[in-house]
Amino acid sequence: MDKYTYFEKVYDIVREIPFGRITTYGAIHQCLAEGSARTVGWALNQLHDTYPDIPAHRVVNRKGELSGAAYFGGLISMEERLRKENIKVINNRVQDFRQLFWDPSIELLSDF
DNA sequence: GTCTTGACTTCGG
DNA sequence: GCCGAAGCCAAGA
Numbered sequence: 001m002d003k004y005t006y007f008e009k010v011y012d013i014v015r016e017i018p019f020g021r022i023t024t025y026g027a028i029h030q031c032l033a034e035g036s037a038r039t040v041g042w043a044l045n046q047l048h049d050t051y052p053d054i055p056a057h058r059v060v061n062r063k064g065e066l067s068g069a070a071y072f073g074g075l076i077s078m079e080e081r082l083r084k085e086n087i088k089v090i091n092n093r094v095q096d097f098r099q100l101f102w103d104p105s106i107e108l109l110s111d112f
Numbered sequence: 113g114t115c116t117t118g119a120c121t122t123c124g125g
Numbered sequence: 126g127c128c129g130a131a132g133c134c135a136a137g138a
Contacts, residue, residue, distance in 0.1 A: 006135060025120050029133095036133040037120040043135080044119055061120060063126095068119030078119095 006035060007043035011051055013104045014044070017058045020085045021102035022094060024062055031105040045071060057081040064097030 013028050025040040032040075040059075047054050048071065057078045061067045069078040069092065079089045088095040 026122095029120085035135065038118065038132090039120090039134045039136095041119040042117085046136085048119090056119080059119075062122090066119085071119055 006039065007046045007050070010040055010043040011047055011054060013108065014047070014054055014056060014059055016104065016108060017055055017102055020087060020100070022058045022060055022064075022082075022087065022097070022100050023102045023104060024060060026062060027101075027103050027105065028059070031103075031108065041067070044068060048072070055081075058085075058102075060094055060097070064094035066092050066094070 009032055010028055013031055014023075017023055025037040025044075028040045029035060029037045035043075041061075044054075044056050044059060045068070048056055048068075056068060057066075057072065059068075066078045066082075066089065072078040079092070082089050082094065087100060094100065
């Protein structure tokens, strides 16, 4: 799949993140089993421009922090979108991050 | 072909 | 919990 670029693979996973759940760059990297966590973050940067409908606000770093909030050039901030999904965000960090964590390498595999 | 950039992660202190 | 350093890999110049 040469036309299937790396950020399109990330796009397929991020779009499957259920409502009110979040995941990390490392989890996506582990699901893809290729690239690196940093490459996922780079992919998302390209994603918000290619696919504006991607729920990138559900993807945070290992600390549960909204790393890409500044890059979310939208009318609604990343934190606002998360709050609308019943996700508490304090000091740019997701509360109950461990509880809301959604692992694509497990949840996605059991569905397919 | 090399070098830089980046929405990261892990480890030790 | 935070901080610094090292490792990581895909695009673009």
